[in-house]
Amino acid sequence: xxxxxxxxxxxxxxxxxxxxxxxxxxxxxxxxxxxxxxxxxxxxxxxxxxxxxxxxxxxxxxxxxxxxxxxxxxxxxxxxxxxxxxxxxxxxxxxxxxxxxxxxxxxxxxxxxxxxxxxxxxxxxxxxxxxxxxxxxxxxxxxxxxxxxxxxxxxxxxxxxxxxxxxxxxxxxxxxxxxxxxxxxxxxxxxxxxxxxxxxxxxxxxxxxxxxxxxxxxxxxxxxxxxxxxxxxxxxxxxxxxxxxxxxxxxxxxxxxxxxxxxxxxxxxxxxxxxxxxxxxxxxxxxxxxxxxxxxxxxxxxxxxxxxxxxxxxxxxxxxxxxxxxxxxxxxxxxxxxxxxxxxxxxxxxxxxxxxxxxx
Amino acid sequence: xxxxxxxxxxxxxxxxxxxxxxxxxxxxxxxxxxxxxxxxxxxxxxxxxxxxxxxxxxxxxxxxxxxxxxxxxxxxxxxxxxxxxxxxxxxxxxxxxxxxxxxxxxxxxxxxxxxxxxxxxxxxxxxxxxxxxxxxxxxxxxxxxxxxxxxxxxxxxxxxxxxxxxxxxxxxxxxxxxxxxxxxxxxxxxxxxxxxxxxxxxxxxxxxxxxxxxxxxxxxxxxxxxxxxxxxxxxxxxxxxxxxxxxxxxxxxxxxxxxxxxxxxxxxxxxxxxxxxxxxxxxxxxxxxxxxxxxxxxxxxxxxxxxxxxxxxxxxxxxxxxxxxxxxxxxxxxxxxxxxxxxxxxxxxxxxxxxxxxxx
Numbered sequence: 231x232x233x234x235x236x237x238x239x240x241x242x243x244x245x246x247x248x249x250x251x252x253x254x255x256x257x258x259x260x261x262x263x264x265x266x267x268x269x270x271x272x273x274x275x276x277x278x279x280x281x282x283x284x285x286x287x288x289x290x291x292x293x294x295x296x297x298x299x300x301x302x303x304x305x306x307x308x309x310x311x312x313x314x315x316x317x318x319x320x321x322x323x324x325x326x327x328x329x330x331x332x333x334x335x336x337x338x339x340x341x342x343x344x345x346x347x348x349x350x351x352x353x354x355x356x357x358x359x360x361x362x363x364x365x366x367x368x369x370x371x372x373x374x375x376x377x378x379x380x381x382x383x384x385x386x387x388x389x390x391x392x393x394x395x396x397x398x399x400x401x402x403x404x405x406x407x408x409x410x411x412x413x414x415x416x417x418x419x420x421x422x423x424x425x426x427x428x429x430x431x432x433x434x435x436x437x438x439x440x441x442x443x444x445x446x447x448x449x450x451x452x453x454x455x456x457x458x459x460x461x462x463x464x465x466x467x468x469x470x471x472x473x474x475x476x477x478x479x480x481x482x483x484x485x486x487x488x489x490x491x492x493x494x495x496x497x498x499x500x501x502x503x504x505x506x507x508x509x510x511x512x513x514x515x516x517x518x519x520x521x522x523x524x525x526x527x528x529x530x531x532x533x534x535x536x537x538x539x540x541x542x543x544x545x546x547x548x549x550x551x552x553x554x555x556x557x558x559x560x561x562x563x564x565x566x567x568x569x570x571x572x573x574x575x576x577x578x579x580x581x582x583x584x585x586x587x588x589x590x
Numbered sequence: 591x592x593x594x595x596x597x598x599x600x601x602x603x604x605x606x607x608x609x610x611x612x613x614x615x616x617x618x619x620x621x622x623x624x625x626x627x628x629x630x631x632x633x634x635x636x637x638x639x640x641x642x643x644x645x646x647x648x649x650x651x652x653x654x655x656x657x658x659x660x661x662x663x664x665x666x667x668x669x670x671x672x673x674x675x676x677x678x679x680x681x682x683x684x685x686x687x688x689x690x691x692x693x694x695x696x697x698x699x700x701x702x703x704x705x706x707x708x709x710x711x712x713x714x715x716x717x718x719x720x721x722x723x724x725x726x727x728x729x730x731x732x733x734x735x736x737x738x739x740x741x742x743x744x745x746x747x748x749x750x751x752x753x754x755x756x757x758x759x760x761x762x763x764x765x766x767x768x769x770x771x772x773x774x775x776x777x778x779x780x781x782x783x784x785x786x787x788x789x790x791x792x793x794x795x796x797x798x799x800x801x802x803x804x805x806x807x808x809x810x811x812x813x814x815x816x817x818x819x820x821x822x823x824x825x826x827x828x829x830x831x832x833x834x835x836x837x838x839x840x841x842x843x844x845x846x847x848x849x850x851x852x853x854x855x856x857x858x859x860x861x862x863x864x865x866x867x868x869x870x871x872x873x874x875x876x877x878x879x880x881x882x883x884x885x886x887x888x889x890x891x892x893x894x895x896x897x898x899x900x901x902x903x904x905x906x907x908x909x910x911x912x913x914x915x916x917x918x919x920x921x922x923x924x925x926x927x928x929x930x931x932x933x934x935x936x937x938x939x940x941x942x943x944x945x946x947x948x949x950x
Contacts, residue, residue, distance in 0.1 A: 304881055306699075307667070309699055309875060337666065338667055339666075341698070341699050341879075380909070381910070382900040384900045394836075396840075404836065406833050410826075413823065431821075438902070439903075456823050456826055458818075462789065463768075463773065465768075465912075466768040467816070468912075472766060473754045480890050480893055481726075481877070482880060483885070486893055487897065505889070515669060516666065519664075520669055520671045529846070529864065530836065532864060537739060537742075542741050543741060543797075547741040549739050
């Protein structure tokens with residue numbers, strides 16, 4: 231595998247140009263590029279510019295609306311449902327989080343469920359919008375069905391991430407951003423490319439038997455929920471994923487469970503949808519709605535220090551604070567650039583040629 | 591093991607008498623008994639009347655205040671911090687959830703973090719208070735440190751449960767109520783009594799090595815987070831547990847991490863606490879703050895039906911809806927009574943003799 235490293239700004243300009251080309255207004259193109267770049271900067275390569283051509287293919291199929299009328303369709307002082315009008319989730323999600331933040335400024339908290347949206351990038355981006363305002367930021371989304379609930383031999387849930395972000399004082403924010411499956415699909419794809427087996431407990435084959443072959447997922451198998459099997463709490467991972475699905479879609483009027491439309495454009499959405507698009511859920515709570523923000527940050531700093539200095543099972547390891555590795559990646563990549571594998575660069579340059587945008 | 595079955599009302603009367611005897615006001619004694627009985631009715635035997643003598647021992651040590659002045663110490667229209675004044679968590683928690691519910695009635699949602707409390711029984715009880723009002727109910731608590739974060743060889747977190755409850759239409763509510771550890775301590779205790787090994791991935795020994803001996807926990811070992819090991823996502827279980835700890839205690843001013851006071855009276859709390867008592871977190875959101883409640887319930891019913899009818903890995907199994915087994919237990923035990931093991935009955939009768947309350 232060959233890596234080519236690009237300065238952040240070069241990838242940002244390229245990504246904005248692509249979004250402009252498909253008809254996004256300038257502000258939306260800049261915002262969508264910012265979400266994708268944030269993912270690459272934070273080391274979550276699977277959710278960054280590597281997905282750009284996927285979004286464009288959905289636009290080509292008219293499943294993404296480049297000029298959506300994103301709007302609130304139902305609300306109370308602290309809750310709202312947003313209709314994303316089939317826009318890019320990369321644009322719809324920050325809109326919805328900002329609604330939550332504005333409500334929180336006035337009333338202490340704000341909660342927004344979203345329907346009729348598409349893939350929103352990394353959950354952490356949206357939570358950070360709240361964290362930057364000294365709020366606790368929560369973001370979730372449902373996703374194309376890949377995960378079998380405990381005892382099921384059907385893909386009924388997505389890898390449905392949940393993210394909780396907390397502002398610290400002298401340390402980077404604590405960002406818990408996790409798929410509710412035992413392992414994300416991206417990890418299976420890496421094993422497929424490297425022709426390596428996967429650990430038991432990540433996936434089952436089309437007959438529902440545990441498998442270590444990463445190719446079984448594409449052959450009718452399923453990912454497993456966090457916990458992997460009943461003995462190890464897979465019903466908990468399934469319950470968390472169900473929670474994300476219900477808050478994101480049953481609450482908003484989006485599609486849920488097996489009806490969630492696929493991200494890949496070559497798979498058709500259900501002919502009998504139960505809602506509109508995919509769903510997200512966002513929350514923002516002012517820290518000073520509970521105690522002075524500085525008190526909270528001082529104690530979170532103390533929490534962080536205690537956990538970082540914990541006795542470990544191995545002198546070569548230490549306890550990692552959620553969000554710490556992504557923060558380190560971000561500092562490093564802002565300085566040294568973002569490495570992309572050659573296959574991704576080729577894919578982006580084919581996209582550029584197709585759209586008539588300057589290549590990388 | 592011998593089981594003796596008691597009518598619900600007999601255990602309720604007994605439990606109320608015990609709480610009255612230690613000085614609780616009548617309404618508090620009734621409420622605390624209701625929380626414990628709900629646990630026994632729902633089949634969560636580890637959190638019901640089996641714990642009654644534990645609460646009394648904490649009261650004897652003056653770590654539980656039978657006549658607390660539970661009060662809001664900080665608030666905005668939709669957020670609050672409650673000081674439990676060292677009261678029974680069984681009483682403090684419903685107070686706090688009711689604050690959240692009242693705020694939600696007016697503003698759409700309400701969120702309450704609690705300090706200076708004690709063990710609150712089952713999380714599901716408190717979420718159900720909101721669910722009964724057509725709200726989404728959320729409840730969490732931190733707990734005595736038993737769980738080692740990924741790579742740690744120290745107990746830094748409790749089994750820190752999170753619970754999400756959703757009102758359905760023709761089906762029982764969906765109640766996701768789960769410890770964020772791979773397995774709850776109660777499961778290790780059952781294995782200890784039965785002299786059976788535990789599955790790998792539940793616990794590590796005092797040197798941080800995985801163990802199948804349930805006695806290792808008491809010999810300086812630790813429970814493991816949901817996910818069990820890094821390969822299977824234990825950093826996610828750790829991240830969820832951290833989330834519960836921060837929302838419940840860093841936000842409210844309770845003790846967090848290794849400073850959380852132990853439930854068992856024979857272990858002393860930290861001499862250098864970082865806050866007051868243990869912490870909880872509650873949320874209530876009006877369903878009709880997002881869409882008409884009946885629409886939500888109709889779609890949640892559809893969700894439930896689809897998941898219940900899923901193709902399974904084994905014809906003898908079916909996909910279980912979160913909360914469904916507890917609901918079935920409740921119906922059965924309301925009719926046929928609550929079975930207690932003889933050791934629990936003996937413990938309760940010793941308690942009765944000590945306090946001068948009529949025995950079971």
